[in-house]
Amino acid sequence: MRNTRLAAALVAGAALLAAAGCGGDSGGGSGDGPVEIRFSWWGNNDRAETTKKVIAAFEAKNPGIKVTGDFADFNAYFDKLATEVASGRGPDVITLGGAYPREYGGRGALLDLSRVSGELETDKIDPAALGNGKFDDKQFGVPTGVNAPVIIADPVVFQKAGVPLPDDATWTWDDFVRIATDVAKKSPKGTYGVADPTKSDTLDVFSRQRGEGLYTPDGKLGISKQTLVDWWTLTTKLRDAGASPPAATTAELAGQPSPEQTLIGRGLAGMQVDWSNQLGALRKASGHPLKLLRYPGESSAQQKGMWLQASQVYTINAKSKHPKEAAKLLDFLVNSEEAGKLILTDRGIPANPDVLEAILPSLNEDQKAQAEFIDAATPTMGPPLVIGPEGSTDTPDILTRLNDEVLFNRKTPDAAADEFVKQVEAAIQ
Amino acid sequence: MSELGLGDIAGSAGDRGAERRAQPSHRKLLKSKGSRREDRAAYAFLLPWFIGMAVFTLGPILASLYLSFTDYTLLSPPEWVGLDNFQRMLDDTRLHKSLVVTFEYVFVSVPLQLSLALALAMLLNRGVRGLAFYRSVYYLPSLLAGSVSIAILWRQIFGGDGLVNQLLDVVGIEGTSWIANPDTALGTLVVLNAWTFGAPMVIFLAGLRQIPASYYEAASVDGAGPVSRFFRITLPLLTPIIFFNVVLQMIDAFQNFTQAFVVSGGKGGPVDSTLVYTLYLYDRGFGSFEMGYASALAWVLLVIIAVLTGVNFLFAKKWVFYGD
Numbered sequence: 001m002r003n004t005r006l007a008a009a010l011v012a013g014a015a016l017l018a019a020a021g022c023g024g025d026s027g028g029g030s031g032d033g034p035v036e037i038r039f040s041w042w043g044n045n046d047r048a049e050t051t052k053k054v055i056a057a058f059e060a061k062n063p064g065i066k067v068t069g070d071f072a073d074f075n076a077y078f079d080k081l082a083t084e085v086a087s088g089r090g091p092d093v094i095t096l097g098g099a100y101p102r103e104y105g106g107r108g109a110l111l112d113l114s115r116v117s118g119e120l121e122t123d124k125i126d127p128a129a130l131g132n133g134k135f136d137d138k139q140f141g142v143p144t145g146v147n148a149p150v151i152i153a154d155p156v157v158f159q160k161a162g163v164p165l166p167d168d169a170t171w172t173w174d175d176f177v178r179i180a181t182d183v184a185k186k187s188p189k190g191t192y193g194v195a196d197p198t199k200s201d202t203l204d205v206f207s208r209q210r211g212e213g214l215y216t217p218d219g220k221l222g223i224s225k226q227t228l229v230d231w232w233t234l235t236t237k238l239r240d241a242g243a244s245p246p247a248a249t250t251a252e253l254a255g256q257p258s259p260e261q262t263l264i265g266r267g268l269a270g271m272q273v274d275w276s277n278q279l280g281a282l283r284k285a286s287g288h289p290l291k292l293l294r295y296p297g298e299s300s301a302q303q304k305g306m307w308l309q310a311s312q313v314y315t316i317n318a319k320s321k322h323p324k325e326a327a328k329l330l331d332f333l334v335n336s337e338e339a340g341k342l343i344l345t346d347r348g349i350p351a352n353p354d355v356l357e358a359i360l361p362s363l364n365e366d367q368k369a370q371a372e373f374i375d376a377a378t379p380t381m382g383p384p385l386v387i388g389p390e391g392s393t394d395t396p397d398i399l400t401r402l403n404d405e406v407l408f409n410r411k412t413p414d415a416a417a418d419e420f421v422k423q424v425e426a427a428i429q
Numbered sequence: 430m431s432e433l434g435l436g437d438i439a440g441s442a443g444d445r446g447a448e449r450r451a452q453p454s455h456r457k458l459l460k461s462k463g464s465r466r467e468d469r470a471a472y473a474f475l476l477p478w479f480i481g482m483a484v485f486t487l488g489p490i491l492a493s494l495y496l497s498f499t500d501y502t503l504l505s506p507p508e509w510v511g512l513d514n515f516q517r518m519l520d521d522t523r524l525h526k527s528l529v530v531t532f533e534y535v536f537v538s539v540p541l542q543l544s545l546a547l548a549l550a551m552l553l554n555r556g557v558r559g560l561a562f563y564r565s566v567y568y569l570p571s572l573l574a575g576s577v578s579i580a581i582l583w584r585q586i587f588g589g590d591g592l593v594n595q596l597l598d599v600v601g602i603e604g605t606s607w608i609a610n611p612d613t614a615l616g617t618l619v620v621l622n623a624w625t626f627g628a629p630m631v632i633f634l635a636g637l638r639q640i641p642a643s644y645y646e647a648a649s650v651d652g653a654g655p656v657s658r659f660f661r662i663t664l665p666l667l668t669p670i671i672f673f674n675v676v677l678q679m680i681d682a683f684q685n686f687t688q689a690f691v692v693s694g695g696k697g698g699p700v701d702s703t704l705v706y707t708l709y710l711y712d713r714g715f716g717s718f719e720m721g722y723a724s725a726l727a728w729v730l731l732v733i734i735a736v737l738t739g740v741n742f743l744f745a746k747k748w749v750f751y752g753d
Contacts, residue, residue: 075695079715086503086720107504248699252589252609255694394717397696404699408611427717 034063035325040070040091041312042077044258044281047346054339058332065325074257078393085109090317092326096141097312099388099395101133104315105140106390111316113139116327121335126351128384132310135387142334143310145348148276148374148381149201150306151293154286157270161186168293173234176296180243183270193243194271195263196250198235198403200396202273206231208382209301219389221424225417232406232413239407247407254400260285276373277311277348280366289365292373294380304382308374311348349374394427497725502718514725524726526701527709534615534705535682538622543674546626550633551663564631571627580621580691584608587617587692608692611702618703621688629674636670637663668749676741683734686711706730 041051048071055067070091072080078100084090085104096104104110113120122130122142133141151168158165161183166175180193187193203223204214213222238244245253245263253262259278263269265285274282276292283290295306314333316326333339340355345367350356356371363371388395402420405411411419497514499507518524553563573579586592589606597604607613644662653661686707689697697704697712704712710730714723 079695082503082715082718104504107502109504246605248606248609249589250609251611251699252606254698255609255696391717397716400696401698401700404611408700410611410700 034066035322036066036068037092037320037322037325037329038068038070039093039095039329040077040081041095042072042074043346044073044260046281046284047071050342050346054333054342057338057342058329061332062325062328065328067329075255085317085319088319090319092317092320092322093329094315094317095144095312096315097310099392101141101313101315102135102387103390103393105135105138109318110140111318111320111323111326113142113316113327116316116323119324119327120331124352124354125334126353128308129310129351131384132387133313133315141310141313141315142330143348143351144312144314144334144343145277145310145345145350146308146374147311147348148306148308148377149205149295150274150276150373151271151295152264152274152279152282153271153291153293154264154267154269154288155291156288157187157191157267158183161270163270165291166293166296168296170299171296172300173297177234177237177241177243180238180271181241184241184243187270190268192245192263192269194238195253195269195273196235196239196244196403196407197273198231198399199273200399201275203228203231203399204385205295205305206297207305208303208307209295209297209305211302213386214395215386215388215392215428217386219428221421221428222386225421228417228420229413232403232416235403236406236413247404247409250407251404254404264290275311276370277345279370280345283366292369294377298380304380306377306380307382307385308378309385310351345370389428391428392424395424398423398427493724493727496721497728499721499724501721501724503720504718507721510721514722515729517722518725518729523701523704524709527697527704527706530615530697530702530704531683531706534618534622534685535679538619539675539678539682541619541623542626542678543629543671545623546629546674547633547667547671549626550630550637551659553630553634554637564634568627568631571625574621574625575687577687577691580688583617583621583688583692609699611700614693614699614702618685618688618692618705621692622682622685629678632670632674633667636667640666665750669751672741672745672749676738679741680734680738683730683737 039051039055041047048069051069051071055069059065059067071077081090081094085094090109094104094110101110113122120142122139125142126146129143129146130139132143133139153165155165163179163182163186166179171179176194182193184191184193200214207213207223207227210224210227212224212227216222235244239247244250256262259265259281262272262282262285264272264274265282267286267288271293272282279290279292298304298306314330316323316330320326333343334350335352335355337355337358340350340352340359341362343350344359344363349371350359360368360371398420402411402416402423406413406416496507498509498511500510500513501507549567553560553567557563570579584591587607588594589609591607593607594604605613607617640663644666645658648658648662684707685705689703689705689708690711693699693703693708697708706726707730710723710726713719713726
């Protein structure tokens, strides 16, 4: 008898556990307790520490709201987010970037921010950056800050090699190849002139300089086959000269996105293509006074290839149960000096000029360098970037695969260019 | 992964029940005076798992069967498209590549792993002192290898600056990054799988112990050497166990995900050289939001595994010797 009773108790307990597992949110939380919202972002531990401080400051000001932070590294972040949003349990405030706002907004997953305009002000934000969160005439996101694609150079590596830093106002792509080769030749083994520069952002710069662009405004592929062939001809030249690392090293680096694992972050490369807001993290990782340079070929280009864009975009989940509270948090993140002073330039140069002014005195050397670079480069920037259409978030993976095939000599630049056009067109329909 | 209908196959491949089923002769002893009350208690104990199975495994399996006939992008509701997903597989070159990678992986790593397991089981069966200790030590990798941490360790060992290259450096050979070279990346996964020989080894060991010592004594008296004793006594009497291990490990290898995911940085790279089936499936579902297509892929994998297991059983009649 005792056995059966025990069994029944165990069964009941297990059933309860299972039920609890399925049932989760029965209440809805409209009671008197604090409203709970979730905020997600990607990045390293430093960013997480900062963001936690910002959350604490926000909670202190808004006692009725409790914020849970949720972060992962860039590669893992989007896999996790897709699953969560699909299951209807996505975070309330979501950090997105690049083509992702359109990917999510176009599928109805993001809140039209005009519906929470009472809580969230956007009139002070830089219009060009604000445009990166707007499409189909709806504002889906607010920029975290402003950013530009750049070349990051390590003066220490240059100095050790006895090569002067390039003059970024006039240099051409030929200069770029020559200088990278020179640095590699005069550096110890294992130090390269430049990490393989093939990224979708670089292709954007390179093709914009020829009057093209990776995508066209009507959502088609804009880059021509010839431009792709020329690009891969250039990068294979870098590889053959030993200016960029062997294919296997490049392939390995592609799986390691964090600044600490990059070549320049380890002091093993003279240059690297990246985003301006990475300067601080990369300087910290390498311990070298890294410098921001403009892309080669800008002075002689048909049209300027570089651009300013929102480094990241804060959005609100369309299914959020507490859109007003989420909007309050978003407003605090982009418009309050208090948050600005904590975040500084980690998510780009603040797009709200009042916030930028307030934080200027507290910026350290790295951050000032970034702000100055953006300030100086703004007048010479090209037209606003055409954000990729739905499906274009596949492009970086397609590019990595084909780039590996080119670098491992499994495909000619010509064949890879054909394949790139075919695969990207299929991804964006 | 159970949302994709993989939960079912994962469940059937559990090694835990293996040792018990490996000894079919004991099965009949159980049905003696089992009273009905005890039966009921047993079912009551099993109930939570039945419920769990129905809710967390069967439900998702059925859902994925439905989804495999739809176009489902996660964010908008699924749309019925009939057999489109299956038709698309015929022209999907990445899928074809991933099938080649998967078959290569399975047909190289499973024999390698089982040979290692058998060799070590024979070694341990010679009456080594502290057998229990060695058995545990060699079993350990099987428990650990599925974990993310071991996969990360693997990445480190076979990476450009990894242990393997440092050792090669000592003898003057310059290695490449083994995990990032399309010619060697899959090899590192094969080695990782072979390293998990512990589970089949324990089963082999149990099998070896059931072979009566008198057979060997008789053979020795007739002048049989160690080689012919192995091929004429050990191997034939062990065929049921070998068969069991082959079936189990093959099913397991077809579903390798964690290791390939972590070692390749989540993309099956370089150049899709480690794009095993489940990784491609995951990439379609969670990388490109093509849940309908991913579900269809999951069902095709189920069919592939089922067919190959069927073939295994069919051929088993030709070579498995049950001694009766």
